[in-house]
Amino acid sequence: MKLYSREGERGWLTATYLNRDNQDEVFFQRPESKIEYSFLNDQKNFPEGVKLDKSKVIWEGSFEPAKSGLHQFKLKYGGYVKVWIDENLVADRWRQGWNPATATIDQDLIQGKRYKIKIEWIPDGTECYIALNFLSPVPSNLKNDFAFASEAGDNIDYYFVYGKNADEVISGYRRLTGKATMMPSWAMGLWQSRERYKSQDEILETVKTFREKQVPLDNIVLDWSYWKEAEWGSQSFDEERFPDAKEMISTLHDKYNTRFMISVWAKFYEGIENYKQLDKQN
Structure with a gap:
């Protein structure tokens, strides 16, 4: 794979870091021969002083494949990303920055032909990830092979459970894991969750409204940040927003079933009691 800049120079793409609110303002521009910011440690490779949460990044140029056939581009992204090849939009995706996703872009390409490429990325927050890696065509003798990959694991053990049908596969799985206990009937009902309920009053009012509108509800989930802002990992309620958690739970159970x-x-944030206990035990 040969890369060319926006101006036609060989070896890289042109990377432009813009002010997302005023795209006439360029924070930084440089050649980049790879887009590989897959992990937190890679953040140091972004241009020094560029604030990702204020930026929009554009990579532009072209590429030449060394082989003809079905090529694949593996895209990892957190935030908003669009990819064009020869001005055709081939990816248009969004994902939270703290939970990046991956996608595979399939493209039939011809050896030696030059294709334009453009990537636009709007990061989602200050810690964000993007990578675009090229996968050359799979040789015909390997097209029916199946492979596993892990972004973080050094070693992974896999179990293959064979069966002539789904029942046999499930039976084999149960032999490995044991029989699952049947869940209680309430656990098969509606679990209401969102990002996020911020107070005791909001939770109680939500459940009250479900009951008034006669919408079946069996469980309500309080997601993150029910603790004090500086006490992540305390597993204790912030008493300003949840002044009487015990009474709240009793009301949910007894009044609203x-x-x-x-x-x-x-x-665990450093300095909180749970952190100290864990730290003492290494």
Whole structure:
């Protein structure tokens, strides 16, 4: 694969870091021969001083494949991203910056032909990820092979469960894991969740409204940030927003016949009691 800049220079794409609110203002421009910001450690490779949460990044240029056939581009992204090849929009995606996704772009390409490429990316926050990697055509003798890949694991054990039909596969899986206990009937009902309920009053009012509108509801989920802002990992309610969590839960159970669930979010800020306990035990 040969790369060419926007001006036709060989070896890289032209990367332009713009003010997303005023795209006439260019923060930084440089040649980049790869787009590989897949992990947090890669953040240091962005231009120094460029604030991602204020930026829009555009990569422009062209490329020449070394082989003809079905090529693939593996896109990893957090934020808003669009990819054009020869001015055809081949990817238009969004994902939260803290939970990046991947996509594969299939393209039939001809050896030696030059194709224009343009990537536009609007990061989602200050910590964000993007990568675009080229995968050359698979040789015909390997087209029926299947491969697994992991972004983070050094070693992974896989179990293959064979069956002539779905029932046999599920039976084999149950032999490995044991029989699952049947869930209670309420757990098969509606679980209401959102990002996020910010107070005790908001949760109670939500469940009250469900009951008034006669919408069945069995469980309400309180996602992250029910703790004090500086105490992530305390697993304790912020008493300003949840002044009487015990009474709230009793009301949900007894008055509204609704289960209550929190997301644990096992992350611990330094200095809180849970962190200190874990730190003492290495």
